[in-house]
Amino acid sequence: MPDFFSTAIAHPNIAFIKYWGNRNNELNLPASGSLSMNLGALTTRTMVRFAPSLAADSLILNDAPAQPLALERVSRFLDRVRELAGTPYHAVVTSTNNFPTGAGIASSASAFAALSLAATTAIGLQPDEASLSRLARYGSGSACRSVPTGFVEWLPGDTDADSFARTIAPPGHWDLVDCIAILHSKHKPVGSTAGHRLADTSPFQPARLQGAPTRLAVCRQAILDRDFNTFAKIVERDSNLMHAVMMTSIPPLFYWEPASLELMKTIPAWRAEGLQVCYTLDAGPNVHVLCLSKDVPEVKKRLEPFPQVQRVLVSPPGGAVQLVTD
């Protein structure tokens, strides 16, 4: 009997309006909607091979066997794909990132988006985009946003069926660029899956969620209008609100490093001087510095002298998850 294999690529995404906390942990239904941009310069490439001869699933991450917990998470995800297809076969999953591992760039979004498409294709399914986004959501919530192209909104939904992401504008709509200041980091981060479970222990999470639909509407319109100044203010504010919730959860989560704070204090001052630039931080210390493509050289020139900035990765908006032929 032949093998069934397929390879897909996907991009991580940076959230402008954040996802933090679930209304349903089992289904990964988020507590609010969120909005992001795929990062076209960063790519995860994942091959899945199902074969009747395999006794168990296996996972090779960046050319090395994965840790047992990572394998278990992928295997649970594959169970869902096998159930959809009515197929019992195990799989070999081989996944590589073109961006540095351990640099604090979350790869679970691109990993599960690529895995969703590669696994369903290999096993003979042909889900539409919304179904693929819903499936990716089970692997990692924000992975659903790495399925559609460009600027993407995750509709929170009330049930599994209506919680998926869709494009609000294609990559070419706006020449926005993410200059990711990768920081030298001393402190071990808390994984975001564990973090999401703590969101409700902050007394501030309800007020954060209450304002989320308004912030989302403001940010969506700013993107559609290519209105950088409105975009900058709402993006920084939404990041601050999420981190304030994190810092006031029990136990408190401090994802910022001192250098993150230094940049967070400096970037609005650059904007006040006239440079169109703003910051946002996910569940980690790296500072995502957003600007227009014409200003990338200036932004890099200003970021690189900071002693705690290890390197600056630059990415334009990216496309959808897609199949590739090896």
Place this chain on the structure above:
Amino acid sequence: MPDFFSTAIAHPNIAFIKYWGNRNNELNLPASGSLSMNLGALTTRTMVRFAPSLAADSLILNDAPAQPLALERVSRFLDRVRELAGTPYHAVVTSTNNFPTGAGIASSASAFAALSLAATTAIGLQPDEASLSRLARYGSGSACRSVPTGFVEWLPGDTDADSFARTIAPPGHWDLVDCIAILHSKHKPVGSTAGHRLADTSPFQPARLQGAPTRLAVCRQAILDRDFNTFAKIVERDSNLMHAVMMTSIPPLFYWEPASLELMKTIPAWRAEGLQVCYTLDAGPNVHVLCLSKDVPEVKKRLEPFPQVQRVLVSPPGGAVQLVTD
């Protein structure tokens, strides 16, 4: 006609359960109760001389004429004292701190506590402690806490009459020490009077206030029980909650410096290793590191190597505002 003069000393205080935001700005009625310790090693000394011959109030701060805004604030305060006494005379106010100016140690609390006692005494009034605390509150909210001795609670009150501070334990009750890590600071701070007005622009302030009575009760009991571990957790949490409100106000207020955050990440790690220590930050970048007196040498030894720590000021609990004879 003779001069009327009097000199008083008072200590600044460090809040364990914070005051941030008013329910009534005109009366300086706080949005919640707060709890603090006077800092006995830091002293403001204020002389007030009323004289019929003076054409206007004047203010000498640390041996130099004060800025017009500072004089205006003191003069408005003296108007209240004059009204209480039914006396029209102007005054010369001379005030000095024994702690470094511009080091980010707020002196308005000790300044208005000392001014309250010196001015009322000079003008011939003899207010009781609660009345003196209420009067000091008009000068600067937290000044009311520098009037009574030791560990002090500010009862928020509903009206002018019932919003004052009282001692919950004398200075000798607990050998708690504040090791103030004074940081080299690049950024100009926002004054706390302006900051208080912004508290209600944070969507998180209502939830912060809702939990304040419980945190206050927990902290009060921990002080009465000399229970350092309970004290440490509630003090750090209350500080984080206040700063989360500050960072999410419009405009956002970031009082932390990168080095503040570095210490905030380090100090709980020391506690996890067994050293009884915790942090709190007021509306400024300095980190107040609380420990027991036996551990001061160890805490100083650990704080001083941080390159951004300019110096460490050490203070035990302090007494009440009091008259002194020159």
